[in-house]
Amino acid sequence: MLREDTARQRAFVKSRADAQLELEKRCPSQEEAQVAGPVIWRVGTKHIARALRPWTLKCASSSDHGGLPGRSTSDVLFQLQAAIKRGVNTAALMDVAGYFDSLNVPAMRQVFVRLGAPPQLLPLLESFYSDARRYFNFEGSYDPGVHVVRSGFGQGCPLSPLAAAALSHWWSEYVKASSANIGAQIFMDDRTLWVEPQGSLQDLDAALHASADFDQAFSLQLAEDKCFVAAKHHTEATRLLAAKWNFLTCGSLELLGVSFNFEGAGAIPKFSLRKAVLRLRLLRWTQAATTSRIMLVRSLVMPCLAWAAGFARPSENDVKAVQHEVRFLFNSGYGGDVATVAFYELLGWGLEPSFALDMGLCRLFWRWVSKPPVWQEEVPIGHCPGSGLEAPKHRGEERLLAKHLAEPPLPPPAVDADGLVDETADAILAEMLGATSIAIATDGSSKDGVAAHAVVVNTAKAAEQLHNHLECLPRVCAATASDASPPPGTGV
Numbered sequence: 001m002l003r004e005d006t007a008r009q010r011a012f013v014k015s016r017a018d019a020q021l022e023l024e025k026r027c028p029s030q031e032e033a034q035v036a037g038p039v040i041w042r043v044g045t046k047h048i049a050r051a052l053r054p055w056t057l058k059c060a061s062s063s064d065h066g067g068l069p070g071r072s073t074s075d076v077l078f079q080l081q082a083a084i085k086r087g088v089n090t091a092a093l094m095d096v097a098g099y100f101d102s103l104n105v106p107a108m109r110q111v112f113v114r115l116g117a118p119p120q121l122l123p124l125l126e127s128f129y130s131d132a133r134r135y136f137n138f139e140g141s142y143d144p145g146v147h148v149v150r151s152g153f154g155q156g157c158p159l160s161p162l163a164a165a166a167l168s169h170w171w172s173e174y175v176k177a178s179s180a181n182i183g184a185q186i187f188m189d190d191r192t193l194w195v196e197p198q199g200s201l202q203d204l205d206a207a208l209h210a211s212a213d214f215d216q217a218f219s220l221q222l223a224e225d226k227c228f229v230a231a232k233h234h235t236e237a238t239r240l241l242a243a244k245w246n247f248l249t250c251g252s253l254e255l256l257g258v259s260f261n262f263e264g265a266g267a268i269p270k271f272s273l274r275k276a277v278l279r280l281r282l283l284r285w286t287q288a289a290t291t292s293r294i295m296l297v298r299s300l301v302m303p304c305l306a307w308a309a310g311f312a313r314p315s316e317n318d319v320k321a322v323q324h325e326v327r328f329l330f331n332s333g334y335g336g337d338v339a340t341v342a343f344y345e346l347l348g349w350g351l352e353p354s355f356a357l358d359m360g361l362c363r364l365f366w367r368w369v370s371k372p373p374v375w376q377e378e379v380p381i382g383h384c385p386g387s388g389l390e391a392p393k394h395r396g397e398e399r400l401l402a403k404h405l406a407e408p409p410l411p412p413p414a415v416d417a418d419g420l421v422d423e424t425a426d427a428i429l430a431e432m433l434g435a436t437s438i439a440i441a442t443d444g445s446s447k448d449g450v451a452a453h454a455v456v457v458n459t460a461k462a463a464e465q466l467h468n469h470l471e472c473l474p475r476v477c478a479a480t481a482s483d484a485s486p487p488p489g490t491g492v
Contacts, residue, residue, distance in 0.1 A: 041128065046158040052118070056162060059115050062375040063172035066188035067161030070374050073256045074364065076185050076192075077266075077311045078373070080253060083183055083194055084264050090238065091194035091253055092204060092245075094211070095226035099189035102220050103163055104151035105129050111166050125159065151219075164188055171214050178210035179203040180393060192255055201237050208245055228254075232262035258312045266312030273318045276304050280325040290330070294347055297326065302356045309360025319353045326351050420455075427457045435459045 053069045062079070065071040096102070105126050112122055129152075153160040168186045175184050181199025184207075185192045191211070195204045215221065228250045229242035242249045253260045259267045279300050283293055305314055305322065313319070330347060338346075349355045396402030431438045437459075444453030 042156070042158060045124075048121075048124070049158045049162055052121070052162065055117065056165065057374060060165070060169060060375070061172065063176070063184045063186060064165060064169045065375075066168065066186065066190075067165035073187060074311070075373050075375060076187050076256060077258055077308075079183075079185055080192065080255065080260060081264060081266075081311065083196075084253075084260060084262060087197035088183070088194045089197075089232035089262050090201065090204060091192060091230045092208060092247065093226075093228045093230060093250075093253065093255060094191040094193070095223045096189040096191070096215075097221050097223040099220070100155050100160055100164060101152040102218070103153045103160075103167065104219070107218050108153075108163050108167065111163075111170060115166055115169070117166075125163075128157075129153065161188075167218065171211065174214050175207050175210045178206045182207045187256060190256060192253070201241055205241060205244075208241075212245075258308050260312075266308070268308055268312050268314055271304065271314045271318065273314070273321055276301050276322050277325050280322070280329050283329055290347075293329065294351065297329070298348075298350050301326075302350065302353070305353050306356045306360040309357050310364040313357050319357075322353045326353075424455050424457070427455075431457050431459060 056068055057070070060068050060071075065073075065075050108125065109122055153163050165188075168188065171191070172184045172186050175193065176182055179199070181196045181203040183194045183196060193204060193207050193211070195201065224246050225248070227245070227247045229238055229245075229247045230250050230253050231238045232251070234249055234251070239249060241247075251261070253262075254269060257268065257270055259269045280297070283296055283300075286293075286296075288296065301322065305319065327343065330343075344352050344355075350359070393404075394402075397404070428438065428440070439458055441456040442453065444451065446452070
C-alpha cells in the first residue's frame with residue numbers, strides 16, 4: 001500500500017475494523033433496502049428537489065426536520081433540550097417500521113395537493129412509481145424475476161425525502177391539534193411526543209390516539225420494539241399507558257443516537273470505543289506518512305466522539321482511552337517522553353479528543369449565531385425560555401391578541417368618616433403637645449369607583465427636612481388646625 005494513497009488507506013482501515021466488529025457481533029444487523037434508480041432519473045429529480053426548496057420551507061413547521069433543507073438532527077435535539085428545561089417529564093418515543101416502503105402514490109397525491117405542491121410534481125411521481133418493476137439484490141445475489149411494486153418510495157430517489165417530509169408534516173399537525181399541551185418533533189420515521197408541564201397523561205393518550213388514526217389512514221405501522229413511554233419517575237399510570245399501546249418503558253429520551261435524561265444531561269449510547277481503538281491500531285499497519293495519519297485520525301476517529309458535541313459526549317474513561325491510543329499511534333516518531341503540550345503543538349490539537357469535543361461545541365454555537373435556524377420564527381412565543389410568559393392556552397394567546405389578565409384586587413374596606421376625623425384630631429393634638437407649629441399633608445384619588453385618601457401629621461421641622469430630600473412627594477402644606485381644639489396657649 002502506497003504511503004501517499006490516502007483513499008486506499010482510509011478504505012482499508014474502515015473495512016478491516018468493520019469486519020472485525022462484525023465477527024464479534026452475535027447477531028447480524030438489520031439493514032433497510034436501498035433502491036438504485038436510473039441515473040437520468042436521479043440527476044433530473046435532484047435538480048427538481050433543489051427547485052422545490054422555497055415551497056418546502058414555506059410548508060414546514062417547527063416540528064418538521066428530516067428531509068428538509070437547512071434542518072438536521074441538531075434542530076430536533078435543540079427543541080428536545082428546551083422542552084426538558086421547561087419541566088417536561090413524560091414523553092413517548094415512536095419509530096415507524098418500513099416508512100419509505102409504506103408510502104404510496106395515491107395517498108401522497110392527496111398530501112401534495114393539500115400542501116399546494118406545484119401541479120407538475122404529481123404526474124412526474126406517478127409516471128415513475130406507478131406499476132414500477134424492480135430487481136432484488138442481496139449481497140451480490142440477484143433474483144432472476146422482475147417484481148411489480150405497488151407501494152414504496154425508493155430511498156435512493158432524491159424526491160423520497162421530500163415525500164417523507166410532507167407526510168411527516170401532516171402527522172405532526174394532526175397530532176398537535178388533538179391537544180394544546182402536547183409537543184411533537186419528527187425526523188423522518190423517528191417521532192417524539194411529550195407532555196408540557198401543564199398537561200397530563202390524558203393529553204398524551206389523546207395524542208397517541210390521533211397518531212394511531214393517522215397511521216391507520218396511511219397504512220403505517222409502528223415498530224413496537226422501538227416504541228417507548230419515557231418518564232422521569234414511572235408510576236402506575238405511565239405503565240398502564242405503555243401497556244395500552246404495547247410500548248416499552250424507559251427512564252431517558254433516546255433519539256437520533258443521543259440519550260437525554262430528564263435532568264438535561266446527554267450521552268451517546270451507541271458510541272463504540274472498540275471501533276475507535278481498532279481504527280487507531282489499524283492505522284499503524286498502513287505505514288502511512290505522518291501527515292496522512294493525522295488526516296485519517298481526524299476523519300475516521302474524532303467524528304465518532306464529537307459528532308454530537310454540544311448535546312452529548314462519551315464518558316471520561318472513553319475519552320482518555322482514545323487519547324492514549326492516539327499517543328501510542330504516533331509513538332514511533334514522537335516518544336512517550338514528549339510533553340503533552342509539545343505533542344499536540346507539533347501534530348495539531350485536532351488530535352486531542354477533549355479539544356475536538358470543545359471545538360464541535362464552538363462550531364455549533366457559531367452556526368446558531370451566524371445563521372439562526374429557519375424554524376426559530378415558527379416556535380410559539382410562549383415556548384421561549386427568556387420571554388417570561390406562560391405557555392399559551394389557545395391561538396389568541398399565542399398571537400398576544402387575547403391574553404388573559406388576572407382579576408383586579410378587591411377594593412379596600414370602607415372607613416368610618418366620623419372616626420377618621422376623630423383620629424386626625426387626636427394625631428394633631430399629640431403633635432402639638434411638643435411643638436408650637438405642625439405640618440399637615442393630604443392627598444387622595446379615585447378611579448373606577450374606588451377612592452383612597454391620606455392625612456399625614458408631623459412637626460414643621462421634620463416635614464421641612466423630608467420635603468428637602470424628596471421633592472417628588474405630593475404637595476406639603478402648612479395649615480392651622482382650625483378643626484381641632486388645641487390646648488390653650490398653643491398655635492399653629
